[in-house]
Amino acid sequence: MDSKGVQLINEExxxxxxxxxxxxxxxxxxxxxxxxxxxxxxxxxxxLPRYSLESVSSHLGIPLSNVYGVVTFYHQFILxxxxxxxxxxxxxxxxxxxxxxxxxxxxxxxxxxxxxSRTSKDGIFTVLRVRCLGCCSIAPVIKVGDEVxxxxxxxxxxxxxxxxxxxxxxxxxxxx
Amino acid sequence: xxxxxxxxxxxxxxxxxxxxxxxxRSYITCAVEGPLCHDNIECREKRRFRISEIKNGRNGLKxxxxxxxxxxxxxxxxxxxxxxxxxxxxxLEASVIPVGxxxxxxxxxxxxxxxxxxxxxxxxxVEPRSVGEILDTYLEGDVSGASALRNRVGTAKGELEVPLLxxxxxxxxxxxxxxxxxxxxxxxxxxxxxxxxxxxxxxxxLESKPEDVIxxxxxxxxxxxxxxGFPTWLKWSICRRAEGLPKYVVCNADEGDPGAFMNRMLxxxxxxxxxxxxxxxxxxxxxxxxxxxxxxxKPLMADRLERAAEDxxxxxxxxxxxxxxxxSFDVEVIRSAGAFVCGEETAMLAAIEGGxxxxxxxxxxxATHGLFGKPTVINNVExxxxxxxxxxxxxxxxxxxxxxxxxxxxVFCITGSAARTGAVEVPIGITVRELxxxxxxxxxxGRRFKAVQIxxxxxxxxxxxxxxxxxxxxSLTSAGAIMGSGGLIVIDDRNCIVDIAxxxxxxxxxxxxxxxxxxRVGSKILYDTLTRIIEGGGSEDDxxxxxxxxxxxxxxxxxxxxxxxxxxxxxxxxxFRDEYEAHIKMKECPxxxxxxxxxxxxEGGLCVGCGLCAKQCPVQAITKSGERLYxxxxxxxxxCGQCIIVCPRNAISRR
Ligand SMILES: Cc1cc2nc3c(=O)[nH]c(=O)nc-3n(C[C@H](O)[C@H](O)[C@H](O)COP(=O)(O)O)c2cc1C
Ligand code: FES
Numbered sequence: 001m002d003s004k005g006v007q008l009i010n011e012e013x014x015x016x017x018x019x020x021x022x023x024x025x026x027x028x029x030x031x032x033x034x035x036x037x038x039x040x041x042x043x044x045x046x047x048l049p050r051y052s053l054e055s056v057s058s059h060l061g062i063p064l065s066n067v068y069g070v071v072t073f074y075h076q077f078i079l080x081x082x083x084x085x086x087x088x089x090x091x092x093x094x095x096x097x098x099x100x101x102x103x104x105x106x107x108x109x110x111x112x113x114x115x116x117s118r119t120s121k122d123g124i125f126t127v128l129r130v131r132c133l134g135c136c137s138i139a140p141v142i143k144v145g146d147e148v149x150x151x152x153x154x155x156x157x158x159x160x161x162x163x164x165x166x167x168x169x170x171x172x173x174x175x176x
Numbered sequence: 177x178x179x180x181x182x183x184x185x186x187x188x189x190x191x192x193x194x195x196x197x198x199x200x201r202s203y204i205t206c207a208v209e210g211p212l213c214h215d216n217i218e219c220r221e222k223r224r225f226r227i228s229e230i231k232n233g234r235n236g237l238k239x240x241x242x243x244x245x246x247x248x249x250x251x252x253x254x255x256x257x258x259x260x261x262x263x264x265x266x267x268l269e270a271s272v273i274p275v276g277x278x279x280x281x282x283x284x285x286x287x288x289x290x291x292x293x294x295x296x297x298x299x300x301x302v303e304p305r306s307v308g309e310i311l312d313t314y315l316e317g318d319v320s321g322a323s324a325l326r327n328r329v330g331t332a333k334g335e336l337e338v339p340l341l342x343x344x345x346x347x348x349x350x351x352x353x354x355x356x357x358x359x360x361x362x363x364x365x366x367x368x369x370x371x372x373x374x375x376x377x378x379x380x381x382l383e384s385k386p387e388d389v390i391x392x393x394x395x396x397x398x399x400x401x402x403x404x405g406f407p408t409w410l411k412w413s414i415c416r417r418a419e420g421l422p423k424y425v426v427c428n429a430d431e432g433d434p435g436a437f438m439n440r441m442l443x444x445x446x447x448x449x450x451x452x453x454x455x456x457x458x459x460x461x462x463x464x465x466x467x468x469x470x471x472x473x474k475p476l477m478a479d480r481l482e483r484a485a486e487d488x489x490x491x492x493x494x495x496x497x498x499x500x501x502x503x504s505f506d507v508e509v510i511r512s513a514g515a516f517v518c519g520e521e522t523a524m525l526a527a528i529e530g531g532x533x534x535x536x537x538x539x540x541x542x543a544t545h546g547l548f549g550k551p552t553v554i555n556n557v558e559x560x561x562x563x564x565x566x567x568x569x570x571x572x573x574x575x576x577x578x579x580x581x582x583x584x585x586x587v588f589c590i591t592g593s594a595a596r597t598g599a600v601e602v603p604i605g606i607t608v609r610e611l612x613x614x615x616x617x618x619x620x621x622g623r624r625f626k627a628v629q630i631x632x633x634x635x636x637x638x639x640x641x642x643x644x645x646x647x648x649x650x651s652l653t654s655a656g657a658i659m660g661s662g663g664l665i666v667i668d669d670r671n672c673i674v675d676i677a678x679x680x681x682x683x684x685x686x687x688x689x690x691x692x693x694x695x696r697v698g699s700k701i702l703y704d705t706l707t708r709i710i711e712g713g714g715s716e717d718d719x720x721x722x723x724x725x726x727x728x729x730x731x732x733x734x735x736x737x738x739x740x741x742x743x744x745x746x747x748x749x750x751x752f753r754d755e756y757e758a759h760i761k762m763k764e765c766p767x768x769x770x771x772x773x774x775x776x777x778x779e780g781g782l783c784v785g786c787g788l789c790a791k792q793c794p795v796q797a798i799t800k801s802g803e804r805l806y807x808x809x810x811x812x813x814x815x816c817g818q819c820i821i822v823c824p825r826n827a828i829s830r831r
Contacts, residue, residue, distance in 0.1 A: 034530040035513050073532040073689075074513035076472050088473075092434025093629065093665050094591035096679055102816045106794045109814075131516060131683065132434035134474045135246045136589065136663075137281030137597035148249035154794050154818055 013051050019044060020055040029060060034070060038077060047078040075130070082126035083119045084168045088143040092132030100140035104129070106154050110161055124168045125161075183367045184208065184226050185491050188219035196492035199500040203492065204375045229271070230371045236292030237270035239263075242284055242359060244277035244444045245476050246437075251304070252285040258304035259287070262311055276445020278359030279587075279599035280346060283323060286359070289314050295329050297322035298341060346596050349615050351577060353569075353585045354561040355601045358445035363480055366487040369448040375493060377567030381456045382501040386416065389460040393563060396571035397583030402428055402519075402556030403634070403660050404736070405582070405649040408563070411553055415461040415543040418551035423463040426528070426547065426554045427454050429470040429477060430512055430519040433632030434683075436663035438587035439557035441599050443470075443477040446561070447484035451507070453560030455494065456567055458505045461553050466507040469524055472514035482509045516633075516687035520735050521554040523689065534689045535735035556661075558587060579605035582648035586662055590616040593623055593668035602647075609643035612666060623668035627752070629676070631660030633683050634740030636747025637673065656747035658740070672769035673752040674759055678706040680744035688737065695738025698729040702745060711772040714760040722749060768830040771815045775831050776808050782827035789819035789828060 023040045027033035034056070041052050048071060057064040071077045089104045107113075107127060111120040119126045135141045138150035142160070149160060184207045187194070191214045194200035206212045208227065211219045232238055239259055243252045259272055280286060283300030287310065290296040299310055300323035313321060320334025324341040341347055352358075361368040369375065381389045394409035415423060427450065431439040443450050450468075458466055468485075470478040485507050488494040496504045515533050517523045523533040525547050546552020555563075562584060566574045574584045582604040588611060589599045595617035602611065612618065612628060619625045627637040636657035638645070645651050649659050667676065685699040705721050708714050726742030733739045749756060758764050765773040778789070778798075785804035790796075797812035798819060808819070808828075820828045 031530040032528070035527070036510075039511065039513060069532055070530070074515050076512075076514040090434075093632070093663075093679070094435045097592045097665060097667060097671060097676075099816075102814060105814050106816065109795050130473055131432065131687075132437075132473065133245075134431070134437040134440040134471075134477075135249050136435050136437055136591040136665075137599070138246050138250055138284070139591060139597075141249060148245065150246070150249045154816060158794075 013055075016045075016049065016052050017055050020052060020059055024056075024059045031060070031062065034060060034062065034067070035074075038067075038071060042077060047081050050079070078126075080119070084124050085126070085144055085164050087125055087127045088130045088133065089127060090131075090133050090135075090139070090141050090143075091129045092136060092139075094136035095132075095140040098140040100142075100152075103140060103142070103152055103154065103157055107157055107161070110157065124165060182222070182226070184223060184230075184370060185367055188222055189214075189216065191216075194492065196490065196495055199492040199497055201500045203499055204370060204379050207370055227371055230368055232292055233271040233290060235269050237268065238273065238290045239270055240273045240275045240288040240290075240359070242277055242286040243274040244441060245474070246281050247277060247284045247286065248476075250284050254304040255285045255287055255302050255307060258307040259311075262308040265308075266311070268311075273362045274364070275360065276358050276363050277441050277599070278445075279355065279441065279601075281598035282596045288326075288359075290326075291315065293329065295319055295332050295335060296326035297338070298324045298326065300324075345617060346598065346600065346615055349606065349610065350601050351585050351603055352601055353574070353577070354442065354449065354558060354565050355445075355587060355599075356565075357449065358441060361446065363445050363447055364483055366448060366484070366491065366493075369446070373568060374448050375452055377564045377569075378452050378455055378493070379499065381459055381567050382499060382503060386460045386462060389456065389567070390416065392571050393460070393566060396562075396566045396574045397578070398559065398562055398566060398574070399582065399649065400556055401558035401562065401586065401661070403433075403631075403658070405659060408555065408559055411543055411555075412457065412460050414541070415551045415553045418544040420544075420550045422465055423461055423550060424547045424552040425454055425458045425461065425463045425466040426521075426524065426552060427466065427468040427507075427560055428519065428521070428524065428554050428556045429468055429474075429481070430524065431471050431474065431557070431661065432516040432519045433634075433661045433663055435591050435629070435632060435665045436589050436661040438589055438599050438662060440474045440477050442561050442587070443557055444480050447477075447480040448488070449561045449564045450481065450557050451484045451488060451494070453555075453563035454507065455488075455498070455505055456563050457553060457555060457560060459503050461551070463553070464505055466505065467528055467547075468507055468509045469518070469528065470509060470511055471518075472512045475511070478509055478511050485509065515689075516683075517689045517735075517737055520737060522735070524554065525552065532689070534691045535737070537734065577603040579646060579648045581650060586647070586659070588647070588662045588664055590664045590666065592629075592665035593620050593671075594618070594664075594666040595620050604648050605646045607644050607646055608638065608664075611647065611664065612643065616666070619666060619668050623670065625666070626669045626671060627667045627673065627748075629657075629665040629667060629744070630663070631658035631743075632663050633680050633687075634658055634736065634743055635660050635663075636743045637667070637676070637751065638747070639751040642751070656743065656750055658743070670767060670769070672765050672767040673748050673755045674706065674710055674765075675767075675769050677745045677748045678703065678710060681706055681741070684737065684741035688741075692732075692734035692738060694729045694732040695734065695741065698725050698733070698738065699741055701725050702729075702742065706745070709756065709759045710765075710770045712759070712763045714756075716760060718760065719749065719753075719756060722746075774815065775810050776813055776815060776819065776828060777831060778806055778808060779827045779829065780805055782825045784825055784827075786824065788822045788824065792818045792822045794818065 023037050027036050053067050057067045141150050194203045241256045285302050287299045287302045297319045318333040322338045361372045390412050398408045399405040518527050518533045520535045523535045527533040542552045578584045586604050587601045591597050629637050681703045685703050688695045690696045705718050726746050768774045790798040797809045801807035
């Protein structure tokens with residue numbers, strides 16, 4: 001690695017340290033604050049880079065293995081950078097009965113997502129499966145960013161994907 | 177509404193001394209009926225005028241738009257914006273209120289208009305571009321296009337052609353007790369809540385001794401609405417008597433059961449009622465701090481509850497010396513990081529403490545050893561909303577609904593293949609058949625009823641001949657289902673029961689926390705066995721494995737997640753055994769769902785080679801194989817059924 005690369009990485013870790021410090025100050029240096037702190041960091045960075053876990057561990061005095069244990073237990077935490085848009089596919093019962101698993105399979109093929117990945121190759125979409133978004137009466141539903149789409153079918157999925165694809169290409173807004 | 181507008185929560189004049197630092201006992205009553213401490217016509221008029229403005233709208237014109245999560249998902253925001261635009265274009269001044277969901281999900285987006293002198297009309301499935309026309313015709317006194325009316329005045333055009341809201345089937349059987357404000361009051365306004373009789377239960381509680389509050393809840397016969405149906409008063413009473421300070425109350429707003437959204441609906445539409453119930457619970461057991469634990473996937477619910485707590489705090493209804501009662505209590509909203517098992521009470525406590533949400537052995541129960549080892553009461557959102565309503569309206573009224581052992585009303589969510597989907601509040605004891613066929617209108621067009629799944633991943637499936645069962649805790653449990661949180665998912669003949677049993681098992685397998693072996697390993701064995709059956713490799717022996725492992729999990733798992741996980745399988749084995757047997761013996765899926773057992777094929781004789789199916793196919797599994805013939809590649813086909821829908825010749829079939 002050239003010296004410039006190392007510097008950049010140092011810069012990044014410093015930024016993360018600063019942010020973690022600030023977050024810890026806000027939530028307090030206690031075990032109870034661990035999850036809100038991780039949530040706040042993920043809200044800022046979009047995911048939890050490994051270094052942020054190390055930093056939280058040392059700031060709170062909680063072993064890294066322990067922090068990692070918490071992070072991997074809950075569905076909300078993401079350890080790899082997600083795509084520009086996060087698509088949440090509801091895999092709750094009401095949505096399943098209304099064929100959302102077919103929509104899901106279709107979406108994976110439409111976005112050409114590899115079997116062991118969740119993000120499309122172009123980096124635009126990350127597809128997550130969630131258990132019920134609480135809109136079961138208008139199933140099947142999917143959520144893109146903060147927007148919920150109801151009664152979706154294959155045509156609708158096609159339309160949604162091309163809408164966000166175009167939006168990502170024109171680079172209008174990162175998080176819809 | 178301008179931000180600086182005077183509100184009922186504010187002082188009417190300098191004589192009023194209420195603030196969060198110098199609280200006044202009569203504040204709530206005074207705000208609506210006051211002023212009480214002094215006599216001044218101007219102050220009184222100011223309050224009366226404001227109350228009428230909240231109830232009937234500015235200039236007697238009020239438009240409410242259902243903007244709960246589901247309303248927003250079907251475009252309520254656009255309707256709201258269009259309403260503001262159309263009013264402005266016409267130079268009309270009115271109140272435009274975002275309200276919560278009244279449960280009529282199948283009719284959303286909903287728009288309700290009230291104008292003094294006209295019947296209050298509700299319009300369903302409104303599109304932004306039709307708002308202008310709705311406004312014009314309504315204001316001309318023509319309500320013929322409305323879906324329902326709240327009242328009649330006798331002079332509006334078309335009035336008699338439109339049913340009253342209470343007369344439509346979806347509402348006719350309902351008793352709106354905890355859901356009374358849903359769709360009526362502005363959930364973001366504490367002022368609205370007080371105008372619609374809010375916080376009266378709290379006032380009554382603070383005027384009574386804590387023991388008497390517990391006694392009222394006992395007489396009401398309230399049982400927990402979170403699933404287990406434990407008597408609320410008993411939990412409180414044990415916690416009140418338990419040693420150790422501080423004590424805590426926790427509102428379980430984790431609502432993780434897919435298909436159930438009554439907690440979301442209540443908390444989004446009427447958050448102050450939930451908060452009021454929580455403050456009353458805290459007073460009854462002597463807790464000084466509380467947490468509201470909200471599911472990550474339901475962020476609007478967290479926002480609304482947070483806002484409600486902030487407002488209550490600002491006006492001295494939460495915090496130090498609440499309404500000069502010498503009782504102090506505060507709450508914090510916690511957003512879950514997401515895991516189904518967090519809904520289990522001991523797992524939730526572990527999550528609040530900052531760890532992995534793993535349940536622990538009970539006893540000791542949280543009522544004596546809970547959060548940070550202190551006595552803690554955990555109650556569900558709907559339970560707490562009932563507490564507030566019981567305290568304000570009296571236990572007698574609540575206890576007059578329901579059955580011997582299960583008092584009051586319950587909110588049920590009806591989804592899946594029901595003709596009308598949504599949330600309904602009915603007296604406990606209504607039969608399953610009434611709920612599905614009368615309230616929800618039966619099964620969607622052209623489908624046949626097959627089963628209803630009640631109680632989520634811990635519940636069971638009931639067939640047609642069990643539908644006359646009353647919906648109460650005991651009857652459902654004896655039939656192999658459970659009341660659970662109250663989700664009913666209607667399953668039609670196009671669904672395969674074995675596939676659905678596997679769906680639930682995949683759910684519990686994924687959500688098992690992994691702490692105890694019966695649940696962790698048992699759910700995997702069940703899943704693998706079902707997969708074998710679904711893929712055509714099942715044997716008679718597999719049914720025995722399902723029953724044995726299921727029964728073992730029931731008896732040996734640490735928490736109710738594992739103890740109830742086999743219910744979907746055991747109940748379907750009981751009522752739909754023939755379907756399992758068809759998969760095993762005939763290698764056939766009667767509903768033509770299990771993809772390894774069905775294939776799609778194009779009948780050579782019927783196909784005219786139009787190619788519509790190939791165009792429609794999302795995975796390019798259909799290719800031209802002859803002059804007037806197409807062929808489906810079974811290895812690519814995802815069995816989505818789109819080709820069947822588009823084929824003009826009915827040449828494609830499932831086999
Ligand atoms: C796996 C599992 C999930 C649960 N999920 C919820 C839930 O989402 N909401 C809820 O109120 N109770 C849930 N419960 C029940 C709680 O443990 C607890 O009984 C309930 O919150 C008590 O409140 P109540 O007495 O007011 O019903 C769950 C239980 C288990 C075992
Ligand atoms: S099951 Fe999909 S939103 Fe509830």
